[in-house]
Amino acid sequence: MEYRYLGKSGLKISEIAYGNWLTHGSQVEADAATACVRAALDHGISTFDTADVYANTAAESVLGEALKGERRESLEILTKVYWPTGPGGHNDSGLSAKHIRESIDGSLRRLQTDYVDLYQAHRFDTETPLEETMQAFADVVRSGKALYIGVSEWTAEQIREGHRLASDLGIRLISSQPQYSMIWRVIEDEVVPTCEELGLSQIVWSPIAQGILTGKYQPGQPLPEGSRAAHEEVGGSIAGRVQDDALLTAVQGLRPIADEVGLSMAQLAVAWVLQNRNVAAAIIGASRPEQVEENVAASGVTLEPQVLAQIDAVLGEHVERDAGLTEANAPKRRPS
Numbered sequence: 001m002e003y004r005y006l007g008k009s010g011l012k013i014s015e016i017a018y019g020n021w022l023t024h025g026s027q028v029e030a031d032a033a034t035a036c037v038r039a040a041l042d043h044g045i046s047t048f049d050t051a052d053v054y055a056n057t058a059a060e061s062v063l064g065e066a067l068k069g070e071r072r073e074s075l076e077i078l079t080k081v082y083w084p085t086g087p088g089g090h091n092d093s094g095l096s097a098k099h100i101r102e103s104i105d106g107s108l109r110r111l112q113t114d115y116v117d118l119y120q121a122h123r124f125d126t127e128t129p130l131e132e133t134m135q136a137f138a139d140v141v142r143s144g145k146a147l148y149i150g151v152s153e154w155t156a157e158q159i160r161e162g163h164r165l166a167s168d169l170g171i172r173l174i175s176s177q178p179q180y181s182m183i184w185r186v187i188e189d190e191v192v193p194t195c196e197e198l199g200l201s202q203i204v205w206s207p208i209a210q211g212i213l214t215g216k217y218q219p220g221q222p223l224p225e226g227s228r229a230a231h232e233e234v235g236g237s238i239a240g241r242v243q244d245d246a247l248l249t250a251v252q253g254l255r256p257i258a259d260e261v262g263l264s265m266a267q268l269a270v271a272w273v274l275q276n277r278n279v280a281a282a283i284i285g286a287s288r289p290e291q292v293e294e295n296v297a298a299s300g301v302t303l304e305p306q307v308l309a310q311i312d313a314v315l316g317e318h319v320e321r322d323a324g325l326t327e328a329n330a331p332k333r334r335p336s
Contacts, residue, residue: 001044002300004280007174008199009148011117013076015274016296017047017203019283020059030062032287037066039289043296047076049177049203049283051122052107053083060110068112075117078203079107080152080177082122084335094334095125100136104145119146120177124158127334134165141171150175150203155327156194163198173200175280178326180204182213182254182272182311183247183319190323192278201280204273208284212241212248213269215255219245246318253314261307263298266291270298272311 003012018040020033037048050063060079067075081103084093091098104119119140125133137149149171151162159176166173176195178187180202187202195202208214241247251265258268273282284295312319 001046001296003046004201006118006148006203006280007172007195007201009172009174011076011148011174013047013203013281014045014299015281016045016270016299017049017078017281017283018045018292019049019205019285020063021051021054021205021285030065033062034066035289036286036292037063039286039292040296041070043293044299045292045296046074047078047281049078049205050111051080051083051120052085052103052110053080053122057085057106057110060107064110064112072113077111077113077116078118078120078150079111079116080120080122081107082125088336090336093336094128095121095133095136096128097132097136097139100133100140104140108145115144116146118148118150118175120150120152120175121154121162122152123331124151124154125334126332130158130161130165134162134169134171137166138169138171148172148174150177150200152177153179153326153330154191155330156190156323159191159194159200160198163200173198175203176200177203177205177283179206180273180276180279181207181209182269182315183209183251185319185321186323186325188276188321188323191326192276196278202276202278203281203283204279205283207273207282208266208269209241213251213254213265215251215265217242217248217251219248219252250315250318254311257307257310257314261301261303263301264294266294267298267301268303268311270295271301271303272308274298274301275303275308 002015004015006013050060081100082095086092140146163173180187254265258265270282273279286292
C-alpha cells in the first residue's frame with residue numbers, strides 16, 4: 001500500500017480507502033462487514049470513509065465496532081454530514097449549525113472515537129448561509145472533534161468560496177469527494193484545477209462505476225445474481241447504465257487492455273483514477289474480503305501514456321465530461 005498527502009496538509013492517507021456506502025448495515029451482515037474491514041487493515045488500508053446517512057447511521061456503528069481495539073493513531077477515519085438521519089425531522093438534515101453540532105456528536109458516539117480525521121459536507125446546503133456552515137465546522141475543529149474538513153460533490157465555485165471562508169476562520173479545507181471514474185470525468189475541467197490551485201485533493205468514490213467497469217454486466221444478458229444492480233434497494237442508482245448495451249459493449253473492450261498490463265478490470269479502473277495527480281485516494285467498497293484483496297493490488301500501479309490513450313479510444317463517446325453535471329445533480333433544497 002502506498003500513502004499520499006491529503007491536499008496541502010501534513011496528513012497522509014492510504015491511496016486505497018475503504019468505504020461502507022451501501023454495504024455495512026444494509027447489504028452486508030455485520031460479521032461479513034467486519035471481515036472486509038479486517039482484510040482492509042491486513043492489506044495496509046488505514047483510511048476508512050463513512051457517513052451518518054449510510055443505512056441511517058447503522059454503517060457508522062458497524063465500522064466503529066469493526067475498528068474497536070485498533071490503534072487509533074494508525075487510522076484515518078472520515079465521515080460526513082448533510083443528508084437526513086434519524087426520524088427525518090425538520091432540522092435532521094442540512095448544514096446548519098444545529099445539525100452539524102448534533103451530527104458530529106452522534107457520529108463520534110457510533111464510531112467509538114473522540115475525533116474524526118476528516119469531517120465532510122456531504123453536499124452543498126442551498127438553504128443555510130455558507131458563513132454559518134463554515135463557522136460550525138470551525139467550531140467542530142476547535143473543539144477537537146475533527147482535525148480537517150472536506151466537501152463532497154461541490155462545484156468549483158462553491159469550493160473556492162468555502163476555502164476562502166475556512167481560511168478566514170483559520171481552519172483547513174483540504175479535500176473534495178466527488179464521483180470519478182473512466183466513464184465519469186466531470187471534475188476534470190473545473191473542480192480539479194480549482195482544487196490544485198487551492199491545495200485540496202480528491203478522495204474519489206465509485207472508481208469502478210458501481211461495478212460497471214468490472215465487466216460483469218454483459219450486454220444483452222440478465223443481471224448477475226447478487227450484483228449491486230440486481231439489489232432492489234440500490235439497483236436504481238445504476239439502472240440506466242446496466243441497460244445501455246453500447247456502454248457495456250465498450251467496457252468489454254477494456255478487457256484486452258487489462259490483460260496486457262496484468263490487471264483485472266477492477267484493478268485497471270482503480271489504478272486509472274490514481275493516475276490523476278490530484279487524487280489522494282480511491283474509495284473501494286466490498287461485500288467480501290476477496291474484493292478488498294483484489295482492489296488493493298491497484299496501489300502503486302503506473303499506467304503508461306499509451307495505455308491511457310488506449311482506454312480513451314475504447315470508451316470514446318461513452319465518457320461523460322460535462323462539468324455542469326455536478327451542479328445539475330445536486331439537491332436544490334435541503335432534503336427531509
